[in-house]
Amino acid sequence: MTTLPATTLAAVAQQLTGGGRGILAADESIKTMSARLEQEGIPASATTRRDYRELLLTADGLAEWISGIILCDETFGQDLADGRAFPVAARELGILPGIKVDTGTTGLPGQGGALVTEGLDGLGARLASYAERGAAFAKWRAVFDVRSITPYAAHANGHALARYAALCQQHGIVPIVEPEVLCTGDHDLDASAQATRLALRSVFAALDAAGVDLSGIVLKPNFVTPGLDAAPASVDDVVGATFMVLRETVPTAVPGIAFLSGGQPTEQVCRYLADLTLLAGRPWAVTFSFGRALVSAALHTWAGQAEVGAAQQVLLDNCRSAAEATR
Numbered sequence: 001m002t003t004l005p006a007t008t009l010a011a012v013a014q015q016l017t018g019g020g021r022g023i024l025a026a027d028e029s030i031k032t033m034s035a036r037l038e039q040e041g042i043p044a045s046a047t048t049r050r051d052y053r054e055l056l057l058t059a060d061g062l063a064e065w066i067s068g069i070i071l072c073d074e075t076f077g078q079d080l081a082d083g084r085a086f087p088v089a090a091r092e093l094g095i096l097p098g099i100k101v102d103t104g105t106t107g108l109p110g111q112g113g114a115l116v117t118e119g120l121d122g123l124g125a126r127l128a129s130y131a132e133r134g135a136a137f138a139k140w141r142a143v144f145d146v147r148s149i150t151p152y153a154a155h156a157n158g159h160a161l162a163r164y165a166a167l168c169q170q171h172g173i174v175p176i177v178e179p180e181v182l183c184t185g186d187h188d189l190d191a192s193a194q195a196t197r198l199a200l201r202s203v204f205a206a207l208d209a210a211g212v213d214l215s216g217i218v219l220k221p222n223f224v225t226p227g228l229d230a231a232p233a234s235v236d237d238v239v240g241a242t243f244m245v246l247r248e249t250v251p252t253a254v255p256g257i258a259f260l261s262g263g264q265p266t267e268q269v270c271r272y273l274a275d276l277t278l279l280a281g282r283p284w285a286v287t288f289s290f291g292r293a294l295v296s297a298a299l300h301t302w303a304g305q306a307e308v309g310a311a312q313q314v315l316l317d318n319c320r321s322a323a324e325a326t327r
Helices: 009-017 030-039 046-057 086-092 123-132 151-170 189-209 235-249 266-277 292-302 309-325
Strands: 022-026 066-071 096-100 105-107 115-117 137-144 174-181 256-259 285-290
Touching: 009 066, 009 096, 009 137, 009 174, 009 256, 009 285, 022 046, 022 292, 022 309, 030 046, 046 066, 046 086, 046 292, 046 309, 066 086, 066 137, 086 096, 115 137, 115 151, 123 151, 137 151, 137 189, 151 174, 151 189, 174 189, 189 235, 235 266, 256 266, 266 285, 266 292, 266 309, 285 292, 285 309, 292 309
Parallel strands: 022 066, 022 285, 066 096, 096 137, 137 174, 256 285
Antiparallel strands: 105 115
């Protein structure tokens, strides 16, 4: 499979979320990726982090199930063992290269533990460099906790996401807009729906005020679920609540929604995705943008060994399961 001739923001957004493929999140920070490597008994270094991301990208046939791959700054600037730069190799393999551009979260003063995402300083210059090196899209993640979300916290994060999205589009890069309501805690389904509704309304109000072209973005939200420490809800209830919130808050101009897994088991989020795909009256394409749900088993299987075939097959099996849920 080769990359479609996507030349506009809208075309790239449609390519990322349509056609029964999803987006692979391989953008863990150096600190997070190093910790995961060490947990598997693999010495953490720039080389082992590179080798692991190369294993993912070069799995034979990955482009059948994956439309784009999100990389961190370190990986985006590295070369594969054969000398090709990661973004160049991704395009040659039929996968659009993306880049994570936020720099993490910090506490929002006076807001009871709410967080705000940072990384706007110098972002325009960084995006110009990423665009020159072949980035097709970018990602910025805002984080909300059901227990601490406030209208001001939602506004602050919505404002940051809107500034990021506008800068991306200015540099010809599609922004993935990711407002994630965490599933940690013991909150019920209604509390998750209320928090997700507040976050999305604030984000789209800010995007509108910033003049962002909604046809050239990808939304990456959470499924509306009870907290992991609460009584579980049925698949029908989760999908119904998720669709209700999205229908109330997401304009029809948005071409596609790529759901995050939020730490839920792969099989569970695939069931959510499959049922949501079948709902009538859905104005946006729906797909997945999973990280751990797709790659954790592959990392464990690889364990730093020279042979990568078995690990790549595990990755491909997981990606196929997720993609088939959208078809």
